[in-house]
Amino acid sequence: MSKSATNWSEAGDGFTQAFYVQQQAQLWFSEEIPIASDAADWRALSPAERQCYTRVSAGLNAMDTLQGEVGMPLLAAGEEDHQRKATLAMFAFMENVHARSYSMANKTFLSASEERDAFEWIEAQPHLQRKITAFRRLYEEGDALTRMMASCLLETALFYSGFFYPLYLAGQGKMSHMGEVFTLICADEALHGTYVGLLFQERFAALPEDEQAEVRARFEALAREFYENECGYTDEVYAALGLASEVKKFVRYNFNICCDNLGLERLFPDEEVNPLVLNGIRTTGGTTHDFFSIKGAGGYSKIAVTPLTDAAVREAWDA
Amino acid sequence: MILLYDSLTGNTRRFAEQLAARLGLPAAPLAAYAGGDALLLTYTFGRGEVPASTRQFLAQFAPQVRGVVASGSYHWGQNFGRAGRVIAAEWGIPLVAIINKSGSQADLERVQQWIVGQN
Ligand SMILES: Cc1cc2nc3c(=O)[nH]c(=O)nc-3n(C[C@H](O)[C@H](O)[C@H](O)COP(=O)(O)O)c2cc1C
Ligand SMILES: [Fe+2]
Ligand SMILES: [Fe+2]
Numbered sequence: 136m137s138k139s140a141t142n143w144s145e146a147g148d149g150f151t152q153a154f155y156v157q158q159q160a161q162l163w164f165s166e167e168i169p170i171a172s173d174a175a176d177w178r179a180l181s182p183a184e185r186q187c188y189t190r191v192s193a194g195l196n197a198m199d200t201l202q203g204e205v206g207m208p209l210l211a212a213g214e215e216d217h218q219r220k221a222t223l224a225m226f227a228f229m230e231n232v233h234a235r236s237y238s239m240a241n242k243t244f245l246s247a248s249e250e251r252d253a254f255e256w257i258e259a260q261p262h263l264q265r266k267i268t269a270f271r272r273l274y275e276e277g278d279a280l281t282r283m284m285a286s287c288l289l290e291t292a293l294f295y296s297g298f299f300y301p302l303y304l305a306g307q308g309k310m311s312h313m314g315e316v317f318t319l320i321c322a323d324e325a326l327h328g329t330y331v332g333l334l335f336q337e338r339f340a341a342l343p344e345d346e347q348a349e350v351r352a353r354f355e356a357l358a359r360e361f362y363e364n365e366c367g368y369t370d371e372v373y374a375a376l377g378l379a380s381e382v383k384k385f386v387r388y389n390f391n392i393c394c395d396n397l398g399l400e401r402l403f404p405d406e407e408v409n410p411l412v413l414n415g416i417r418t419t420g421g422t423t424h425d426f427f428s429i430k431g432a433g434g435y436s437k438i439a440v441t442p443l444t445d446a447a448v449r450e451a452w453d454a
Numbered sequence: 455m456i457l458l459y460d461s462l463t464g465n466t467r468r469f470a471e472q473l474a475a476r477l478g479l480p481a482a483p484l485a486a487y488a489g490g491d492a493l494l495l496t497y498t499f500g501r502g503e504v505p506a507s508t509r510q511f512l513a514q515f516a517p518q519v520r521g522v523v524a525s526g527s528y529h530w531g532q533n534f535g536r537a538g539r540v541i542a543a544e545w546g547i548p549l550v551a552i553i554n555k556s557g558s559q560a561d562l563e564r565v566q567q568w569i570v571g572q573n
Contacts, residue, residue, distance in 0.1 A: 150462060153499070160501065318531065325529035333463050392527070395555040398464045405558040408528075417531045 141217035151218045154330045158225050161326065163319050165236035170243050170312045177244045177310065183375045188310070189245065190372050191297040193253040194263050195320075196237035198289060198297075201267055203230030205274045206286050210331065213279040219334075226327050233320050240313060262368035266293065266361065283335035284354055284397065291328035291393040292386065293361060296369050299382045299412060305419045306411035314419035321416065332396030339398065351399060358402055362390060381409050455520065455569060457481040459495040460508045465556040466525045470495045472557075476566055484511045493550065493569065494519045496541070498526035502533030504540050512545055520572060521550040523565055528554050 143152065177185065207227030211220045241250045257263060273285040298317060305314025339347060365386050373379045387403040394401045457474050459481060461467035467483075474481035484507060492515070496508040504512075512519070524538025535552030542549040550568045553561045 157500065321529045322531075325527055329463055329527075336464065392555050395465050395468075396463070398468075401556075405560065413528060416528065417534075419531075 139217070141221055143218065147216060147218045150333065151216070151222050151330075154326065155218065155222045155225065157326055158222070158229065158323070161319070161322055162229075164232060165239045165316065168312050168315050168319075170240060170316065173310045173312045174244070180309075184304075185244075187300055187372060187376055188304070189241075189249070189253050190256060190260075191300050192237045192240060193257050194260070194368070194372075195294060195297040196234050197257050197263060197267055198270075198294065199230050199234040199237070201271060201274075202286070202289065203227050203234060205271060206230075206282070206289065207327075209274050210279075210282055210286060210334075213282065214334075222330065226323075226330070229323050229327075233323065236316050236320070240316070260368075260371070262364050262371070265364055266368075269361075280335065280338050280350060281353075283331050283338070284350075284357070286331045287328050287335060287393055287396050288354075288358060288361065290324045290331075291396055292358070292390040293365060294324060295386050295389040296365050296372070296382055299378070299385050299409075300373070300376075302412045302415035303378070303381075303409065305415035306413070308418075311419055314415050318416050318419045328393065328396045332393075332398070335396075336398040354397065354399060355402065358390060358393070362386070362402075385409065385412060455479055455491045455493055455572065456487070457495060458484055458487055458492045458511075458519075460484050460505055460511070461495075461497065462499070462505070466495050466497050466523075469523070469525065469553060469557040469561070472562055473565055473569075476562065477569060479569070484508070487511070487515065490518065491572075492519050493521050493523065493565075494541070494547070495523045496525070496537055498524055498530070498533065498535055498537040502530065502536035502540075504537045508537070508541075512541065516545045516547065519545070519547050521548045521568065523551045523553060524549070525553050525555065525557065 146152070180188065207223055207230055211223035211227065214220050214223065241253065245253065270285055270289055274282055277285065298321060301310060301313055301317040302321075304310045305317070339350060342350065366383055369379050369382045369386065373382050384406050385408055388406055388408050391401040391403055391405075457470045457479055459466045459470040460483070461470075467481075470481040473479070494508070494511075496505060499505045522538055522541045524535045524541070526533070526535035526537065528534050530536075534554075538549045538552045541547055551557075551561055551565050
């Protein structure tokens with residue numbers, strides 16, 4: 136175990152500080168968003184719509200829990216550098232914030248028995264269980280490169296079958312405060328996927344060509360297997376709403392982004408994403424430019440955090 | 455015309471290299487710039503910002519830059535690819551395209567046509 140302290144005045148690898156600073160600037164807690172203001176919208180949804188919303192949230196909760204308890208902590212343990220460990224530990228912290236926000240939503244919108252049903256549904260849903268079991272095993276038994284690949288795949292591709300519906304509703308002005316929560320989670324996951332992808336690229340580049348080819352093939356097999364799994368999940372969760380094919384398109388789109396993060400060839404042809412989903416992201420947040428006051432749009436009450444100035448971000452980036 | 459890129463995680467570089475292969479033009483990182491007309495390809499960072507390295511480059515060479523392509527990711531909503539809009543506004547450089555991550559075939563097509571139209 137290391138006996139030295141973290142020195143943030145050293146540039147380190149030249150990029151980690153910028154990711155740390157960005158996560159800090161994006162820091163949020165579910166209590167800051169008045170999700171109870173969505174109660175009228177919730178009641179106006181049909182039972183099938185409410186069930187879909189509840190189930191995708193429950194599935195995401197299970198995966199964020201895995202990411203916070205196993206994925207990110209193991210990635211942090213696998214790095215030597217203090218700054219990298221601190222950055223990944225902060226990501227792990229945010230995964231738990233994400234998981235908690237799903238629980239808060241349950242408490243706000245569901246009865247105790249509906250909440251119990253949602254948790255029971257997670258335990259019985261075969262695609263979800265298959266995904267959780269497989270990724271837990273990849274984390275626990277895989278080497279550092281495999282863990283990075285798994286983490287990136289989970290966060291930048293496999294979360295998106297779940298993200299679709301809340302963003303799609305938010306894009307229509309429904310469940311907007313929850314939409315804001317999902318947008319904040321999306322921005323966190325985008326940051327995590329980019330960072331972990333960069334760590335992957337660094338290790339990958341250091342491999343001899345034959346090993347690179349082996350890793351590339353392994354990624355592709357894993358990605359295809361879990362794309363199929365995602366399609367099965369999507370069919371079950373979205374069939375009643377007639378949205379399955381739109382969701383799969385969005386999932387493929389994000390699989391390609393995962394490939395970009397890892398610096399590997401994209402797996403699917405280009406497609407346009409449902410504009411309502413993009414509208415959901417645009418209208419409920421993502422304005423990192425003014426990250427602190429946009430939360431105020433919905434009556435956000437800020438926890439005392441000093442907003443970073445552009446100069447501070449630039450300074451960290453220059454380092 | 456040279457395709458000059460600034461890239462942290464490789465997306466902008468990959469887009470520039472694909473474009474270079476299509477057009478038979480040179481692609482190079484900012485540090486290799488040796489003068490002449492350039493298309494600048496960069497990305498969005500921080501809170502919708504222009505990377506400091508790109509700013510430094512523009513402070514010196516903006517007059518040679520004919521157009522800008524900015525990468526970003528759609529997750530950042532209103533700030534998606536904002537660096538391209540900032541560069542267009544601050545330096546008066548035409549914004550050619552905003553691309554998501556390493557861009558699509560349609561993006562390549564569009565930027566290719568813009569370059570061909572410059573000659
Ligand atoms: C710390 C950080 C902040 C980012 N902020 C934004 C942003 O505000 N807007 C945006 O569109 N993309 C943002 N991005 C995404 C990048 O611009 C995108 O991944 C781009 O493709 C990176 O280009 P590169 O791979 O050439 O470095 C951010 C990425 C990181 C790591
Ligand atoms: Fe998360
Ligand atoms: Fe994450």
